[in-house]
Amino acid sequence: MSTTEQPSVPTNSGPDFNPGPDFKDIPAFEVDPGLQRHLADARVNVELDTGDMIINLGPQHPATHGTLRLVVRLDGERVIAADPVIGYMHRGYEKLTEFRTYPQVTTLINRIDWLSSFANEVPFVHAAEQLMEIEAPPRAQYIRTALTELSRIATFLLFLGEMGLQVGALTPAFYGFRDREHVLNLIESATGGRFHPNFNRIGGLKDDLPWGWIAETRNVMKIVLDACDVFEDLVLGNEIFQARTRSVGIIPGELGASYGVSGSNLRASGVDWDLRRDGAPYLAYPELDFEVFTHPDGDSFARYWVRLQETRESARMVLQLLDKMPAGPIMAKVARIIKVPAGEAWVETENPLGQMGYYVVSKGGTGPFRVKIRSASFSNVSILPWMLRGVYVPDVVTILASLYFILGDIDR
Amino acid sequence: MGLADSGMLQKPVAKPLTWLLNYSRKYSLWMFQWGLACCAIEMGAALASPRYDMMRIGVIPFPASPRQADLIVISGTVTDKMAPAIRRLYEQMPDPKYVISMGSCANCGGPYWDSYSVTKGIDQILPVDVYVPGCPPRPEALIQAVVMLQEQIQNEGIGNDDMRKRWNGEPINVV
Numbered sequence A: 001m002s003t004t005e006q007p008s009v010p011t012n013s014g015p016d017f018n019p020g021p022d023f024k025d026i027p028a029f030e031v032d033p034g035l036q037r038h039l040a041d042a043r044v045n046v047e048l049d050t051g052d053m054i055i056n057l058g059p060q061h062p063a064t065h066g067t068l069r070l071v072v073r074l075d076g077e078r079v080i081a082a083d084p085v086i087g088y089m090h091r092g093y094e095k096l097t098e099f100r101t102y103p104q105v106t107t108l109i110n111r112i113d114w115l116s117s118f119a120n121e122v123p124f125v126h127a128a129e130q131l132m133e134i135e136a137p138p139r140a141q142y143i144r145t146a147l148t149e150l151s152r153i154a155t156f157l158l159f160l161g162e163m164g165l166q167v168g169a170l171t172p173a174f175y176g177f178r179d180r181e182h183v184l185n186l187i188e189s190a191t192g193g194r195f196h197p198n199f200n201r202i203g204g205l206k207d208d209l210p211w212g213w214i215a216e217t218r219n220v221m222k223i224v225l226d227a228c229d230v231f232e233d234l235v236l237g238n239e240i241f242q243a244r245t246r247s248v249g250i251i252p253g254e255l256g257a258s259y260g261v262s263g264s265n266l267r268a269s270g271v272d273w274d275l276r277r278d279g280a281p282y283l284a285y286p287e288l289d290f291e292v293f294t295h296p297d298g299d300s301f302a303r304y305w306v307r308l309q310e311t312r313e314s315a316r317m318v319l320q321l322l323d324k325m326p327a328g329p330i331m332a333k334v335a336r337i338i339k340v341p342a343g344e345a346w347v348e349t350e351n352p353l354g355q356m357g358y359y360v361v362s363k364g365g366t367g368p369f370r371v372k373i374r375s376a377s378f379s380n381v382s383i384l385p386w387m388l389r390g391v392y393v394p395d396v397v398t399i400l401a402s403l404y405f406i407l408g409d410i411d412r
Numbered sequence B: 001m002g003l004a005d006s007g008m009l010q011k012p013v014a015k016p017l018t019w020l021l022n023y024s025r026k027y028s029l030w031m032f033q034w035g036l037a038c039c040a041i042e043m044g045a046a047l048a049s050p051r052y053d054m055m056r057i058g059v060i061p062f063p064a065s066p067r068q069a070d071l072i073v074i075s076g077t078v079t080d081k082m083a084p085a086i087r088r089l090y091e092q093m094p095d096p097k098y099v100i101s102m103g104s105c106a107n108c109g110g111p112y113w114d115s116y117s118v119t120k121g122i123d124q125i126l127p128v129d130v131y132v133p134g135c136p137p138r139p140e141a142l143i144q145a146v147v148m149l150q151e152q153i154q155n156e157g158i159g160n161d162d163m164r165k166r167w168n169g170e171p172i173n174v175v
Helices: A021-025 A033-041 A093-099 A102-109 A117-132 A138-166 A171-191 A213-236 A239-245 A253-259 A300-324 A376-381 A393-403 A407-411 B015-026 B038-048 B083-092 B104-108 B139-154 B161-168
Strands: A053-057 A069-075 A078-085 A343-351 A354-362 A370-374 B029-035 B071-075 B098-102 B130-132
Touching: A069 A393, A078 A393, A093 A102, A093 A370, A102 A117, A117 A138, A117 A343, A117 A354, A138 A171, A138 A213, A138 A300, A138 A393, A171 A213, A171 B038, A213 A239, A213 A300, A239 A300, A239 A393, A300 A393, A354 A376, A376 A407, B015 B139, B029 B038, B029 B083, B029 B139, B038 B071, B038 B098, B038 B139, B071 B083, B071 B139, B098 B104, B098 B139, B130 B139
Parallel strands: B029 B071, B071 B098, B098 B130
Antiparallel strands: A053 A069, A069 A078, A343 A354, A354 A370
8 A cells, every 4th residue: 555545543642633623612621730640641631630549559459568558549550648657567575575585585586587587686686796705716706607607698689589570570579589498498497497587696697507507508509609500591681670770769879877777678779888897796707718798779679689689699798607606606605694793785786677786775684674676667668758759559569579678577 | 148038048058159158258258458567567578579479379459449359358557546447348248248457566566565555466456367467477478368267157157156157247256
């Protein structure tokens, strides 16, 4: 068919579009200036009065990692305002710690951030050790560091899979769970618990490592490093994943820092700050050679990239620790009934989710007088109302997934 | 189903029919996953991890809404703020419906037995069929719980009182 013989099909767009005489008779109504931006973005030529819609995301939704509830005000497909409602997982930790002895508190605080339980124990035990003026032997410090890094790997492997799930790819989730099982097996063989090891004692550790653990860990670290390569090819290189995450959910570095965002989320915004390197020295980190990764973009993609690199770096750190592992006792001399002298201590560490700190006030009893818990996720989600303003509904899910919070860590 | 409405359950039902009905029901449990806390990760490992893979025993874990579910797994700490929502979604499930309480927190409050904000036991608001102990239970324990529930479903008589109550959605005595 030549171009001259094109049938004249009436269209409702284009420069020749004539809506008819009736259209001009409709009086133009006033549009809220705040709405003009959305209309311009959506290229809506006709000013339709679309009312806002308020929907609840959660409290039970797989994308919210538990029980976060977001009250979202929508204009069509675009979020105007988002208000996180927290407290559905509030278990009253800070009050419960006042009624427990120090070893019992360790059992409780395993369950604050349930993905990286071992890393939770460390700052609290350090605070108690500071007050008692004792120090765990070097071998105990090394084992603690190795197990902290292993729990970081387990946490991030779950993230690397889960993030794929939230952008619509089911396969990475299976890979993440598969490779995470190897790491959980290591933690279980060393501590006896897959999830909640409760392995730290004030002054050291409960047990020494089992036979063959170090050789097995070397094997598993190879599996983890391979898994990181797989995730890099499968997810990061994926065109759809990039389209869903690039320039979505940007946190500017300074703004993130002022909101109290910490950990990988902040490093993905270009802020070069890692408590393992920059904070007060703890565990065996000063003796390790490791790199801190930052990404200038600050979007969801950057957060995924930083966590992927940190998983890899953690595996390298575990291998270093295994090479340098000293011999010796695993427990300092501590009285059977632990009484912590009166005083106050603040210890903060770099947990997988960010900065985790405990402010322990002791009045000389067997239990703490007051424990203030600074958990990472609470500050991380405080930026959500700012971040979610103006994004589309499907991007809410990817932003939530890429922030990577744990509800127990928010509500405590 | 219509069996309850037509009054068929009142009569003695032929045994092969009972067997066939129960056999079909027990291997097509649509499971509404109420992931709350630590146990949700273990439940996720039981469902999504290739090592455990719960779908091979006939549990389909992705209903879009509780209205499509036969089974609800309460996994994790239930707080007083959350409990009304759980009750409300449980009431939306069609009968017959089954409840698995996973983990110490859902069973009895667990480590938060003296907390001011935690519901001490989900059985205060829902009739529980199987309790899974542990903090958190291993994925194998959840699979075992599902197998036990399937045995229970297989042995349910169509004609007996418990079964009729289940179809009608009345509360039953959980032994």
